[in-house]
Amino acid sequence: MTTDRLRRAALARRKRSLWIAVLLAPGLIVMGLFVAAPLLSAFRYAFYSFHGLAPADFIGLRNFTEVLTEAPFADWTWRALRHNGVVFAALMVAQNGLAFLIAFVLLKALPGHRLHQVIVFLPVVLSAVIVGFLWKLFLHPLFGLVNAALALVGVQGLPWLGDERTALGAIIFTNAWHWVGFPALIFLAGMQRISKETLEAARIDGAGDWRLMTGIIWPLVAPATTIVFILTFIGSFNWFELPYVMAGLNGSPGGATDVLGLYFYRTAFGNVTSGLQDFGHGSALAVLMFLFIAIVSGLALRVLRRREIQV
Amino acid sequence: MTLSDPMLAEVAKLNETSMPYITAVHFRYETPTGSELLQSGVQKMMAGSMTPAEVGASLTQGISRYFKPFQK
Amino acid sequence: MIGKNFARRAFAALMMAGSLGAAAQAGEVTFWTWRQEDKAAYAELFADFTKANPDVTVKFEAFAVESYATTLSTALAAGRGPDVIHTRAYGGLEQFAKAGYLLALDPKEVPELGNLPADALASETLRSDGKVYSLSFASQTLGIFINNDVFTKAGVQAPTTWDQLIAVSKTLKAAGITPIANGMATAWMDEVFTSVLTNPFLGPDFVADILAGKANFSDARYVAALGKLLELRDYMPQGFMGIDYATGQQLFLSGRAGIFVGGSFEIANFRKQNPKINMSFVAPPAPAAGAPRYVSKFYDGGYAVNAPRRRTRRTPCAWCAGWAPSSSVTSSRRCSATSRRSRA
Numbered sequence: 001m002t003t004d005r006l007r008r009a010a011l012a013r014r015k016r017s018l019w020i021a022v023l024l025a026p027g028l029i030v031m032g033l034f035v036a037a038p039l040l041s042a043f044r045y046a047f048y049s050f051h052g053l054a055p056a057d058f059i060g061l062r063n064f065t066e067v068l069t070e071a072p073f074a075d076w077t078w079r080a081l082r083h084n085g086v087v088f089a090a091l092m093v094a095q096n097g098l099a100f101l102i103a104f105v106l107l108k109a110l111p112g113h114r115l116h117q118v119i120v121f122l123p124v125v126l127s128a129v130i131v132g133f134l135w136k137l138f139l140h141p142l143f144g145l146v147n148a149a150l151a152l153v154g155v156q157g158l159p160w161l162g163d164e165r166t167a168l169g170a171i172i173f174t175n176a177w178h179w180v181g182f183p184a185l186i187f188l189a190g191m192q193r194i195s196k197e198t199l200e201a202a203r204i205d206g207a208g209d210w211r212l213m214t215g216i217i218w219p220l221v222a223p224a225t226t227i228v229f230i231l232t233f234i235g236s237f238n239w240f241e242l243p244y245v246m247a248g249l250n251g252s253p254g255g256a257t258d259v260l261g262l263y264f265y266r267t268a269f270g271n272v273t274s275g276l277q278d279f280g281h282g283s284a285l286a287v288l289m290f291l292f293i294a295i296v297s298g299l300a301l302r303v304l305r306r307r308e309i310q311v
Numbered sequence: 312m313t314l315s316d317p318m319l320a321e322v323a324k325l326n327e328t329s330m331p332y333i334t335a336v337h338f339r340y341e342t343p344t345g346s347e348l349l350q351s352g353v354q355k356m357m358a359g360s361m362t363p364a365e366v367g368a369s370l371t372q373g374i375s376r377y378f379k380p381f382q383k
Numbered sequence: 384m385i386g387k388n389f390a391r392r393a394f395a396a397l398m399m400a401g402s403l404g405a406a407a408q409a410g411e412v413t414f415w416t417w418r419q420e421d422k423a424a425y426a427e428l429f430a431d432f433t434k435a436n437p438d439v440t441v442k443f444e445a446f447a448v449e450s451y452a453t454t455l456s457t458a459l460a461a462g463r464g465p466d467v468i469h470t471r472a473y474g475g476l477e478q479f480a481k482a483g484y485l486l487a488l489d490p491k492e493v494p495e496l497g498n499l500p501a502d503a504l505a506s507e508t509l510r511s512d513g514k515v516y517s518l519s520f521a522s523q524t525l526g527i528f529i530n531n532d533v534f535t536k537a538g539v540q541a542p543t544t545w546d547q548l549i550a551v552s553k554t555l556k557a558a559g560i561t562p563i564a565n566g567m568a569t570a571w572m573d574e575v576f577t578s579v580l581t582n583p584f585l586g587p588d589f590v591a592d593i594l595a596g597k598a599n600f601s602d603a604r605y606v607a608a609l610g611k612l613l614e615l616r617d618y619m620p621q622g623f624m625g626i627d628y629a630t631g632q633q634l635f636l637s638g639r640a641g642i643f644v645g646g647s648f649e650i651a652n653f654r655k656q657n658p659k660i661n662m663s664f665v666a667p668p669a670p671a672a673g674a675p676r677y678v679s680k681f682y683d684g685g686y687a688v689n690a691p692r693r694r695t696r697r698t699p700c701a702w703c704a705g706w707a708p709s710s711s712v713t714s715s716r717r718c719s720a721t722s723r724r725s726r727a
């Protein structure tokens with residue numbers, strides 16, 4: 001009896017695992033074919049020199065040392081990395097800071113907050129390509145809305161996307177406009193999970209908005225902050241669509257908006273109007289970007305998670 | 312077959328006094344290409360953040376990676 | 384690029400090695416290009432070809448210009464790709480030829496090669512073995528477009544020297560017209576702009592010196608020529624650093640600007656966008672009166688044969704379809720004669 005039951009249980013278990021395997025297989029195959037395999041081949045190509053488009057000789061780490069230490073490639077790599085860093089810092093402070101404030105205001109459920117919630121989130125559903133194109137038009141030095149508005153108050157606007165000092169900032173601004181609703185929503189969800197009692201208790205103890213926000217809410221939304229931080233980090237260092245649409249593959253003007261995504265793309269896939277396909281350097285860049293993002297996000301996740309536990 | 316289009320005839324006439332589009336014709340074979348160096352250099356020059364001499368030097372330096380005569 | 388009016392100038396269907404007689408091997412030949420806009424013209428060309436070779440049909444496939452090279456290199460790396468390939472020139476050709484994807488063209492099998500000027504052949508030659516891998520299809524000339532109506536209204540003439548260019552620009556600007564339509568936001572156009580305006584100051588001697596290693600780009604001639612461009616900043620659109628290629632074209636086409644620095648590939652497009660435009664295409668200004676006004680010239684691309692595919696499939700009719708460069712009168716005349724012969 002018991003052995004029979006055991007056997008039946010084992011059979012059921014095996015059936016179950018088989019069933020799970022069947023369900024997992026399509027996903028695994030797709031991932032393997034379209035994610036793992038290209039990744040591995042990029043890893044391999046990074047160690048080869050190329051004869052035109054065909055891999056030729058194994059050259060060890062030379063592609064890596066060239067993009068990291070030899071002019072002019074190294075200048076471009078570090079410049080792009082620096083710009084990615086600026087983008088990340090600016091988005092963390094401006095976009096996500098603003099998102100936090102917006103979430104806090106929405107939490108207060110003032111009249112009309114539902115409409116505001118929709119308005120803040122609306123741009124997020126647009127594609128980055130459309131947003132980039134729109135803002136490129138708005139920022140146009142001759143026909144753009146922004147400079148037309150400035151002219152009304154007697155200010156001569158800059159060619160925002162053409163000026164080395166403002167071009168990257170203008171694209172970061174566009175990113176923030178496009179995306180602010182997303183971190184705001186994550187923060188709002190985090191804030192809504194804080195129990196009403198906690199907030200009321202703080203109020204009764206005489207905490208004002210500022211104290212409430214910094215002393216109670218900020219520590220309690222730590223899980224949301226972790227998610228926002230990691231997503232912003234990955235997004236900033238993989239930044240591609242917006243600068244591509246707004247500044248072109250070369251990161252015009254003069255590389256002032258060049259970021260790793262653009263640099264990798266034009267190196268590996270070639271820029272029709274100036275460059276060649278350089279798979280060796282391109283693969284090396286891809287591998288470096290992958291390692292950098294994976295390692296830093298892994299570390300950041302550990303540190304930030306620990307912060308959550310402490311709370 | 313003759314060029315009935317006056318504008319294309321104009322172009323054919325202009326070609327009698329022509330010279331190569333230098334960076335594209337001679338320096339787009341290896342990276343960094345002369346074209347990419349010139350494009351970003353000229354943008355910076357026109358914006359005032361690079362001098363003509365600096366643009367010329369960056370072209371020479373970049374191209375010297377693969378063009379022997381510049382490796383002196 | 385090749386304009387709309389080129390269709391009949393086709394010198395197509397040039398048969399290649401072992402295929403002229405072996406056209407018996409019927410089948411379909413595929414052709415890849417990045418020029419979707421030429422589809423109708425190609426259809427006509429292919430129809431003619433099939434009429435002459437009833438057992439061969441041609442399949443046309445066009446790809447987006449930005450992704451063409453990537454799509455093509457991926458297909459070739461996987462041992463696929465079309466039979467006949469529209470290729471770029473210079474380095475853009477070399478990366479494919481070097482990898483062994485293209486068939487070296489034998490002048491005996493492709494007599495059209497003999498009709499091409501030396502610089503056209505050089506544009507499709509692999510430097511390491513000196514063989515030609517693609518049949519050049521169009522040359523491009525870079526120069527200056529003048530909006531004649533704008534010039535007439537302002538009472539100025541197309542400039543022939545640099546000083547005249549500055550003087551004309553001053554007059555136009557005083558009349559409220561942007562003298563030069565170009566901006567700097569589109570990187571590749573900046574290379575065009577630079578070449579057009581600096582080449583008359585450099586001359587072919589400078590190129591010879593560069594290639595011979597007697598000069599580099601720090602040469603005083605080159606630095607001085609680049610410096611001349613700075614004088615034009617006052618005569619370009621307001622905020623020119625943020626003005627892209629498309630805006631520059633619109634400024635010129637709408638008559639808000641008088642001069643557009645560009646290439647012969649603009650002609651067809653300009654006419655399509657503004658059929659009434661009264662423009663001329665002239666050489667850039669000379670450094671001094673009487674000095675030569677060099678236009679800049681290059682080749683755009685050509686037609687090549689997929690080598691591995693031809694070996695395995697024995698492409699029934701590995702041919703190169705081509706159109707005469709819109710600007711080279713002689714070769715187009717000769718080639719159309721050849722194509723009539725081969726069709727007969």
